[in-house]
Each structure stands twice: as C-alpha cells, then as structure tokens.
Amino acid sequence: MNASNPAPRAPRSAPRAATARSEKAGAAAQRRILAAAEKLFADRGFDGTSVRQIAMAAKVPLALVNYHFGSKEGLYREVFALRAPMIIDQRMAGLALADMETDPDRKLELIIKALVVPNLHMRAAEKSPAYARILAREVSDPKSNERGVMAEFFDPVAQRIIEALRTVLPDRTLEELHWGYQVMLGSMVYIMADIGRIERLSGGLCRPEDEKATSEHVVALLHAALKYARTPPRPKAG
Amino acid sequence: MNASNPAPRAPRSAPRAATARSEKAGAAAQRRILAAAEKLFADRGFDGTSVRQIAMAAKVPLALVNYHFGSKEGLYREVFALRAPMIIDQRMAGLALADMETDPDRKLELIIKALVVPNLHMRAAEKSPAYARILAREVSDPKSNERGVMAEFFDPVAQRIIEALRTVLPDRTLEELHWGYQVMLGSMVYIMADIGRIERLSGGLCRPEDEKATSEHVVALLHAALKYARTPPRPKAG
DNA sequence: GTCTATAGCTGGATAGAC
DNA sequence: GTCTATCCAGCTATAGAC
Numbered sequence: 001m002n003a004s005n006p007a008p009r010a011p012r013s014a015p016r017a018a019t020a021r022s023e024k025a026g027a028a029a030q031r032r033i034l035a036a037a038e039k040l041f042a043d044r045g046f047d048g049t050s051v052r053q054i055a056m057a058a059k060v061p062l063a064l065v066n067y068h069f070g071s072k073e074g075l076y077r078e079v080f081a082l083r084a085p086m087i088i089d090q091r092m093a094g095l096a097l098a099d100m101e102t103d104p105d106r107k108l109e110l111i112i113k114a115l116v117v118p119n120l121h122m123r124a125a126e127k128s129p130a131y132a133r134i135l136a137r138e139v140s141d142p143k144s145n146e147r148g149v150m151a152e153f154f155d156p157v158a159q160r161i162i163e164a165l166r167t168v169l170p171d172r173t174l175e176e177l178h179w180g181y182q183v184m185l186g187s188m189v190y191i192m193a194d195i196g197r198i199e200r201l202s203g204g205l206c207r208p209e210d211e212k213a214t215s216e217h218v219v220a221l222l223h224a225a226l227k228y229a230r231t232p233p234r235p236k237a238g
Numbered sequence: 239m240n241a242s243n244p245a246p247r248a249p250r251s252a253p254r255a256a257t258a259r260s261e262k263a264g265a266a267a268q269r270r271i272l273a274a275a276e277k278l279f280a281d282r283g284f285d286g287t288s289v290r291q292i293a294m295a296a297k298v299p300l301a302l303v304n305y306h307f308g309s310k311e312g313l314y315r316e317v318f319a320l321r322a323p324m325i326i327d328q329r330m331a332g333l334a335l336a337d338m339e340t341d342p343d344r345k346l347e348l349i350i351k352a353l354v355v356p357n358l359h360m361r362a363a364e365k366s367p368a369y370a371r372i373l374a375r376e377v378s379d380p381k382s383n384e385r386g387v388m389a390e391f392f393d394p395v396a397q398r399i400i401e402a403l404r405t406v407l408p409d410r411t412l413e414e415l416h417w418g419y420q421v422m423l424g425s426m427v428y429i430m431a432d433i434g435r436i437e438r439l440s441g442g443l444c445r446p447e448d449e450k451a452t453s454e455h456v457v458a459l460l461h462a463a464l465k466y467a468r469t470p471p472r473p474k475a476g
Numbered sequence: 477g478t479c480t481a482t483a484g485c486t487g488g489a490t491a492g493a494c
Numbered sequence: 495g496t497c498t499a500t501c502c503a504g505c506t507a508t509a510g511a512c
Contacts (some may be wrong), residue, residue, distance in 0.1 A: 026477075043380050047285035050505065061479045066507060136378055142281055142371075142430040150435065158439055178440040179455035186428025187421040193378040197388065201396055202416040217417035217469050225463035231455050264495075289488060299497045304489060 019183075032058040041129035045137060046076055053210055077149060083122070083131045084153040090118035091157050095164055105227070109170045112222050116188050117215055123192045124211035136193030138186075158185075159229050162216050169226065175235055180226045187218060241400035244289070252270045266304050270296040276317050280368035283375060284314055315387060316375075321360075321369045322391040328356035329395050333402055346406045350460050354426050355400055355453055374431030377423075395422075407464065411471055418464045425456060 035059035040049040051072050055062045069075035094114025101107040123132040138144045147152075158181070165177045172180075191198065194208050208214050274295035278287040278367050278380075289310050293300045330351025338385035339345040361370040376382045383389075396419070403415045429436065446452050 011250060035240055036279045042432070045283070045285060045379065045381075047283060048381065052505080062506095063479055063508075066477080070507070089351040096380055133378075133380075137436065140371075140378060140433070141283065143283075143286065144431045145433060151438070155439060162439075163350075164503085175440070175443045175451075176455065178406065178444045179452075180435075180459060181439075182429060182436055182444065183421075183425040183456060183459045186426070187424040189376070190424025191420060195378070195380045197377065198416075198420055200389070201393060201400075201419075202413070205413045205418065213413075214417075216472075217414065218421060220469045221418060221421045221463040222464035225459040228462035228466050229455075229458040231458045234451065234454075267496095288486075290486085300488095301490075301497055302495095305496080310488065 012196060026064075026068070029058070029064055030058050033065055033068065033075070034079060034082060037075050038082075038128065038134065039130045042133040042137075046072075046141075046143070051075075072093075073147070077147070079131075079134065080149050080153070083128060084149075087118050087122060087135075088153065088157050091115060091161070093120065095160060096148060099166060102227060105130050105169050108165075108221065108226060111161065111164045112184065112219055112226070113169065113215075114164075115184055116218060116222065119188050119192050119212055120208070120215055120218070124209055124214075129209075131197075132192040135190045139189055165226070172230075176229075176231055179231075180229070183225060184222050187222065191218065239360060264302075265303055267298050268294070271298060271303055271306065271313070272317055272320060275313050275321075276366065276372065276383075277368045279314060280371040280375075284310075284381070285380075289313075311385070315385070317372065318387045318391070320446050321366060321389075325356050325360060325373075326391065328359075329353060329399070332356070333398060336402060342406050346403075346464060347457065347461050349399065349402045349406065350422065350457055350464070351453075352402075354456060354460065355424055357426050357430050358446070358449055358453055358456070362447055362452075367447075370430040371433075374427045375425055396416070403464070411469075414467075414469055417469075418467070421463060424461050425460065429456065 005156055013201055027121075033054060037054045038051075043049075044053075045188050051065050054075070055065050058065075065075060071077055091114050093118065094110065098114055099109035101110055112220050119132060119135070123129055131146060138147075138150055162181050163201060165180065166172075166174070169177065191214065198206050198208060206214070206217075271292060275287075275292045276290055278295060281287075290300055290304050292313070293303050296303075303310075303313060307316055317468065319363065328353050332348065332383055333357065335349035336345050336352055339348055357373070359369060361367055376385075376388055400415055400419050404410075406411070408416065429446050434445050444452070444455075
C-alpha cells in the first residue's frame with residue numbers, strides 16, 4: 001500500500017521505553033503518541049489512520065513518531081502490547097479464582113467471568129475504551145494474520161480457558177466446548193466494539209458503558225448457554 | 239483521506255443496473271467489477287482496497303469503475319445493497335415460519351434459526367463467503383455510521399426479531415430480550431467473519447465452513463442462553 | 477536528540493481522445 | 495460508451511540542518 005518495504009528495518013537506535021532513570025525528556029512525547037495512536041486506531045482503523053494525524057493529535061513533529069517507533073506498524077504493535085498483558089493477567093487471575101471454587105455451577109460462572117469481565121471493564125473504564133475497540137477490530141481483520149498479534153498475545157490464555165471449561169463440563173465433547181468458547185468470545189467482542197448500534201436498537205435500554213448491567217446480562221446468558229446446551233455427537237460420515 | 243469531496247456527486251449519467259433489454263454491453267463488466275470489489279473489500283477492508291486493484295482484478299480499465307459507480311464509496315454501497323435483500327428476505331421467511339409454530343420451545347428455536355442460519359449459510363455457500371465478511375466488518379467499523387448502511391438495511395429486521403422474541407418469552411424484560419439479541423448477533427457475526435482463528439484454536443475441530451455442524455452447535459448454545467437465562471430486574475437507583 | 481523539508485510513492489478521480 | 499494519460503492530494507519514511 002506504499003513504498004515497498006519488505007524488511008521493516010528497526011529504528012535507527014531503538015530507544016527502548018525509558019530504560020531507567022527518572023525519565024528522559026522524550027518519554028512524555030512517547031506517551032502522548034501512544035495515547036493519540038490508540039484513540040485514532042480505534043476510531044478509524046489501521047489503514048484509516050495516518051501517521052500525520054497521530055503526530056498532529058499528539059502535538060509532536062511528524063518525524064518523532066518514526067523515530068520512536070520505527071514505523072507505523074511498529075507503533076501499532078506497541079499500542080497493542082501496552083495493554084494486552086493487563087487483560088491477560090486479569091483473565092489469569094479470574095481463572096485462578098475459578099480454580100479454587102468447588103461448586104461446579106459457580107465455577108462455570110467464574111470461568112465465564114474470567115473471560116468476559118476484564119474486557120467489559122476495560123471498555124467501560126474511562127481509562128481506555130479505545131483499546132477495546134482496537135482489540136475487537138483486530139479479530140475480524142484478515143490482515144490481523146499478517147500482523148500476528150492476536151495469536152501471539154491471546155491464543156495461550158484462550159487455551160487455558162477451554163482447559164478450565166473441560167474440567168467443569170467433563171461430559172461435553174471438545175467440539176462443544178470450543179463452540180461454547182467461540183460464542184462467548186463473539187458476544188464479548190461484539191459488545192466491546194459496539195459503536196452505538198446496541199443503544200440505538202434497544203432505544204437506550206442497553207448501554208455497554210454500563211459495565212455492571214451489561215456484565216450481569218451477558219454472563220447470565222452465556223452461563224445458561226454453556227450449562228444447558230447439548231449437541232448430540234454426529235456420526236463420522238454423513 | 240483523499241481529495242476532499244464534500245458532495246459525492248452522482249455519476250455523469252447514472253447508468254442504472256441494466257434497465258431492461260437483454261443487456262447492454264457494459265453489464266458484464268459491471269458484474270465483474272462488483273464481484274472483484276466484493277472479494278477485495280472482504281479480504282482487505284474498504285481502506286485497504288484501492289480502486290486500481292479492483293479494476294485490475296475485474297480486468298476492466300480503471301476509469302470504468304468510477305464511470306459505473308460514481309466513486310469508491312458508491313461502489314461499496316452497491317456491493318452491500320446487492321446481497322442485503324437476500325439475507326433480509328431469508329430472515330423474514332424464517333420469522334414467518336416461526337410465527338406458525340405453536341410449541342413455544344420450538345418457536346424460540348425457529349426464531350434463533352431465522353437470525354443465524356441465513357448468515358451462516360451465506361458464509362458457507364461457495365456463492366459468497368466474501369459478503370459475510372464485509373457484513374461482519376461493517377458492524378464493528380466506526381465509519382459504518384458515516385456510511386449508514388447497517389442502519390438502513392438491517393435495523394428494521396432486527397426489530398422484527400426482537401418483537402418475535404417478546405411473544406415467545408413474555409416474562410422477560412425488554413432489556414433481557416435486547417441483550418439476548420446482541421449475544422446472538424455477536425456470536426454469529428464473529429463466526430461469520432472468522433479468518434482462521436477458530437479452526438486454529440480448536441485444532442481443526444470447529445470449522446465455520448461446515449455449515450451444518452456449526453449451525454447445530456451455535457443454535458443449541460443460543461437456544462439454551464435465551465431459554466434459561468434470567469437476570470433479576472435491578473432497582474432504578476443504586 | 478529533535479525537527480523541518482522533502483523524496484518517492486500510491487491514492488481517487490477525471491479530461492479529453494476515440 | 496470506452497479507455498488512456500494525467501492531475502494532484504496525501505501517504506510513509508528519511509535525509510540532513512539544528
């Protein structure tokens with residue numbers, strides 16, 4: 001889509017994120033760039049956002065962006081990497097809680113919450129509604145595979161969740177559990193990424209920003225889905 | 239993102255889709271353009287696709303695209319409008335079937351199928367896996383609001399589905415029904431738009447292309463979700 | 477380290493020959 | 495109606511002055 005850059009060569013000196021010391025002067029600029037990029041990538045997508053817009057919004061000169069992050073895609077990956085660990089840690093913590101629960105019904109609910117709540121929370125917190133939208137966009141973007149960020153960051157924890165499901169629902173086939181996971185993820189991602197359609201369609205009854213109400217409804221629905229749904233195993237050949 | 243075009247002026251003579259008569263010469267070219275555009279928009283998104291790529295893939299001269307469709311966005315809307323009625327008609331037909339069913343449990347299942355099956359079918363049919371991905375992308379694209387295609391084409395049938403849910407689940411609050419709808423839609427959209435992650439994560443167990451197996455699992459999950467989930471109504475003030 | 481200026485492209489759109 | 499040649503805005507990335 002631009003001057004062919006087969007090898008995305010690293011920035012000249014790779015000024016890693018504030019190695020130590022109080023803080024170099026440029027650190028503030030870097031943070032402003034990241035914040036601006038997060039918002040713009042969320043609003044307008046990777047292709048729909050130009051480095052110039054980011055520099056403008058961050059009030060830094062154009063060249064600083066490439067200086068600090070090497071390339072537009074480097075900046076994107078950095079935006080992604082900045083908050084991914086947060087969500088992943090929260091999911092892991094949720095799973096640990098679920099692991100301690102003995103009542104299978106409550107355990108299932110905790111597993112679902114481990115997956116759903118950190119994301120809805122991030123969506124709702126004034127901290128970063130933008131990041132949730134980037135995440136949601138990434139899973140349905142074919143170029144996501146080229147970038148590989150989803151697989152790199154999120155596949156491992158996804159496997160952990162399916163593992164956990166297997167322990168509370170031992171009578172299900174692996175196929176059922178995987179489809180259950182996909183339904184959970186799809187619901188969550190869709191709601192996270194919502195751009196106003198949910199509120200419009202519901203005449204204001206459903207507001208994804210209302211983290212508590214949203215969690216309650218969504219968790220209840222997904223809990224019922226996983227608890228009660230059975231799909232009869234199908235014969236191998238038609 | 240390009241030469242500022244405040245008023246997207248119509249094509250010079252608006253050569254409407256083959257008015258009548260056997261077919262003008264250019265009709266074949268138009269169809270090739272639409273087919274190429276559908277595929278490319280699905281693979282690479284609106285911003286990631288250039289009119290030149292479309293013209294190249296359709297094997298028509300560059301100028302023909304703008305001649306027939308006025309602008310890149312005009313072409314996009316045409317791609318969208320081409321198949322939307324198909325899905326909507328199928329959903330309506332599904333709802334009509336559900337309306338005739340008296341057993342509430344089977345009725346609920348038919349409503350869910352009315353929403354889910356046409357889309358999964360479109361995803362699976364070799365006819366147009368691309369369109370399903372465009373659709374999925376559109377609901378999570380903030381620019382979708384600018385284009386307005388989702389609201390224009392799909393909001394009405396969405397309301398019809400929620401209406402139908404209200405008749406089979408009369409004891410639920412409107413809020414519960416709307417959240418139920420969003421969970422259904424989210425699951426469906428996510429699965430439709432999948433770009434390989436589902437199959438990768440499940441080690442090949444789940445394949446969205448396998449329309450029959452996918453429908454069975456997803457419908458079973460959503461049916462259980464709507465049938466069994468209850469969210470206690472919350473007091474108005476905290 | 478920081479930033480201005482610009483190189484080297486691709487983008488959507490169109491004028492004007494046929 | 496059809497298509498070639500071209501316009502020029504905007505893009506990413508960088509060279510080179512400070």
